[in-house]
Amino acid sequence: MSLVTAPVTAPAADRKPGGASRVLRPELLRGTGPWTGVALATLIGVTMYSKADQWQQHWAETTDLLRVAGLILGGPLAVAAGCWQGGRERRRGTEELRATFARSRLRQTLVAAAPAALWPAAGYLVAAAGCLLATWPYTSGGHPYVSLIAADAVAIASLGTLGFVAGRLLPWRLVAPLLAVLSYVVLAVPGYGRSSARWLDPALEYDSSLQAPLWWFGPASALWTGGLAASALLGFAARRRLTALLPLALAAAVAVPIVATGDGLWRDDPAAARPVCDDGVPRICAPAVERNMLPEMRKALAGVDAKLRGVPGAPRRWVHHPVPPGPGDVSLPDRVDDTVRGRLTHPDLFADSAAGALVDGADCASEGADTPLDERASDIGIAVRQWLVPRGNFANSPARGARLHRKRLEAMDAAQTRTYLTRYLAADRCDPAQVPVP
Template sequence: MSATAAPPRAAGRPRRTSVVRTELRRGVGPWAGAAVAVTLLVTMYAKAPAWQGRWTDATDTLHIATALLAGPLTLAAGCWQGGRDRRRGTLELLRSVPRGRLRRTLLAVAPSALWPVAGQLLATTVCLLATWPYVGGGRPYLELVAADAVALASLGTLGHLVGLLVPWRLTAPLLAVAGYVGLAVGTYTESPARWLSPAVEHASPWEEPVWWFAPASAVWTGGLALAALLAYAARPARLRLLALLPLAAAVAAAVPVLRLPAEGPWRPDPETTRLVCDDGAPGVCVNALDRALLPDISQALAPLNERLRGLPGAPARWVGGANAPGAGEIGLPDHTMDAVRGRLRNPDLYLNSAVQWLFSDICDSGGVTEADAERLADVHLAVSEWLAPTPEDYGVPVGPGAQRHLDALRAGSPAAQRDYLARYLVADRCDPEEVPVP
């Protein structure tokens, strides 16, 4: 044997990793991780059409579900885990082992903090993989996912400490209810303090968080939990002053969050708002975030664009998303409710909505007689139904006046139809004297 060889490990000396592994297998920790994963996956599955086409929608929905559903569940599981040894009467036995109080508490807290995070990360991975085939641009905000994981581990730690201190069996469910109420109520305030809540909601897909927000959120939630842990477990008593260090870090991280403007930490993302256009006339442009939808939108608008092409008064192009239409442009209808997994569910309804946007003039009813206003409405409805009939499940009965105009339009020759549409596009559609009658 070489003289430099390491001495053999004593036969009765356990590996340090086996101690952690044993602690992780104890109690409700594994069940809590499984419950978090199942809760998030079931919730996300039920809302899949709303998030599966955009990274931002997927991560935002996961963020809310993690805070409002997995958060209270983690609090309750940690509280139950923390009170387990007290209920079993083994606290004195554990205090007799040759481990320091802080190390013993850290090992005991590990299942409460780590298993819910494992469940959350598993559910997040599944959801992001389910989103990947359908997205057109952007990126998942993994830094926010990491901040949510830290917040979940912090809630598990705090719940565990409450379980250690409060022996009542109903503490766990009551703590879950209090946690849900606290997380939910904190999101309704208009104060910048709402951005300190792990459950604060963000709804715009065209924005990205400032670079420091996720790390600050992680330090805020993690610092509070670590301070509470040190205040409880540090021995001798003078070492409890160490709790001031993570507490100070948490307060320092909260300061820039509290100074955020009204829109919070979100800023326009120039990459996702960049326009991507087809080569049609009129052209169709969407934001890069939704470029996977561009072929479907272009195909849906193709019959209308064929009629509009080359006519005076027709828009130069359709512009959708976060970009406001410019001169000679018209806005696209919001496809959020009609798009699922990068495809339009009902192209006919989308085409009908586009026609409504094309003729969405805001008119002043002053000085217009009731008869003229009725005639304008009939002509407008007839032109809209001629260009893009409303799907049967969404339409309303067409009155006799509008039906008469609609029949006249359909009976005309292609040249007559095109001539009428050209006159209708350039007319002041709020002036009864200018609007041509089919």
Template sequence: MSTSFVRGPAATVLRAELRRGITPWTGPAVAVCLLVPMGAKAAEWQGGWAETQEMLHTATALLGIPLLAAIACWQGGRERRRGTEELLRSVVRGRLARVAVAVVPLMLWAAAGQLLALGAAFAATAPYAGPGGGPSPVLAGVDLGSLLTAAPVGFVVGRLVRWRLAAPVLAAVCYVLLGAPSYTRSPARYLSPAEQYVLREAEPVWWFAPSLLAWTGGVAATVLLAYAARRRLLALLPLVLAVLAGAVVVQTGDGLLRPDPAGSRRVCSAPDAGTPQLCVPASLAPVLPDATEALTEVFARLDGVEGAPARYVAGGARPRRTNGEAPLGYVTRGWGFHRDRLDDPREFAYDTVLSLLNPDCPADRRGKDRKAADRAASTEDAVRAWLTGGNATWYPKAQPYLARLEAMPALERKVWIGRYLTGLRNCAPNGVPVL
């Protein structure tokens, strides 16, 4: 009977806290705080699961955590603003119970707002996502846990600091403390919830979530128990847990992520006689039709040329030029590629030809002679302009060279271009013909 007496009033107070004051506005505030910057940069992440979670991770850490800390700080000072501190001390319920009843509703609403933003981001990505990869529930859980730990810390600060500007100042301090470690090379930067993780070809290790959640949750529990627990020595337990988890995080460092075989999988265009294959990471597979169309003229001009690449590879894979491979023009979501479409197909074709004509050679293939180097540069610009069907732009002196190349008979020009590509591939300065 006494148990029901205790549980009944506590549940009633919790329901009241969920519906009154600033608490119910926490969820919409967090959702808007995350969705507005996400929407402003939608072109950079929409369509890629890794890019979506990387952007949401950054927004949650640098915007969501400071916002929730400020809201909780303001909530922590409400009794002082109302002048009811003395009245609260006279109630039977202990300080820890009173704090929990005030903080838990904030955490519930913040979780709802963050999950709403997560669902909206995933819904926006799904129609454009390629066949490779998928969302990471591990990182989503870590982001949610890191966000919620801001509530008890902010609430305690609000209780202890008697200053009306404590909330905005706390938000600014949180932003600086979370963002500053990213500019260092120390392994301690991984303790920050705002540390950037590149998920395109990697996945978290199994202790990623337990160690990070134990670290952030341990710090929050330490602050809460040190302030509100009747036996404050209990705060040592989460403190020890946080220290141990933090040590694991720091020692692991870059090892928190491991290569993901599924993420590094390549998808190639269908083989077609006379048309080289294009290979990109699976997550960028939707760009293949646009990329193939953008390179149609380049492929046509290289058709029948001895030594022309049979495959173009993108996504960080090192092309094996000796096996008929060449690098594809730079393509990544948010940079020249938005929502499955190339922004500028002509620029993409130019980048591909630029990569084709600039092999990774240990020394400058043009030599040290200035006149010879200028002639080699003008020849290269002329070849680049002819392959892309554009004008020579890098070197004004290249126009006569381009005219000579265009004046060649078609068969002779194919042979010459073949010799030119072979010389480049072999990194032999003397073997590269000039016009």
């Protein structure tokens, strides 16, 4: 009598349409995966909310802080959660049972690793979507850098996958927290260097509202981190370990142009720097990325413009960096820290800095600054600046000479101040002897 052995076939659920999803869905919904996604989204959300004044106006700043919060803080969480997920079946002793299944080891590993990769990435994307919606009302055109956000999500998924593989290979409960600490160091340290290789770090900060990334930077960054994770996963689970060399070679191939390009991965964005002016007198011009700030600048400079109205030599235009000043233009201060959600938090200081740019517009420094003549010219300049903006930086200047000159200016009528300012602005302020006394 002969013994006939029936061939082993895959379970019926796997052979039916949608069988793979029936296997994956329960795996995604159990374990620590969902909680990891919620925890990562909450961590990023709280961090971004606490720093909303720093990013809620420009797409570049939003994307930049999202990357830092998502990778520097969320990356270690994803690694630790993935490591815990990877060690779950080994701790439960189910690896031997899974070895009897018809599905290949690679397929089983992919299903088991899915929560470690997908949930942290999903948490990051949910937090990113919320931050983009919060930024949208305060931007001056342009668009979010979706390719970079997608690359960050791939990097977080890759970190979770690497943690999963480590959890499968290292039977030690302290591996998860140790990997979290190690990943934090690996992600944070390159940002302090100057080598072009630092751009391989997915958590590198690159804040610039006047620049835009090269179109291929986001996809290349995703292939770099995703290739490393895929190589580790195939090296662990594939029947032929040499298969792991394919994604590793792809990762190395995209790393070459990233390192070779270096800081050139971010280029000047002509659309962001394009000058935009309002219709006031004098006109205020700013880069397009700051267009929504023009009404705030106009409001802050209203008092200065009123006192300078009709004065020969008054600014023809106020221009904000990087708009180049022309003849008769005065450059406005670049007070980025005073800009929050399309408004100036300290309009008086902004106006004072603008008045200072007008008074010190000659941009010269004479020798012998301790001479009485230079001190007199300096006091007169401070007095003019105080008179233009009474509540500015120098409103409480202890200089006795400046206070006396300011009192004289305040005692003048409109015609007298207009006459004096005409003489003052026409004088060569690089020659203190020509600076007129009020």
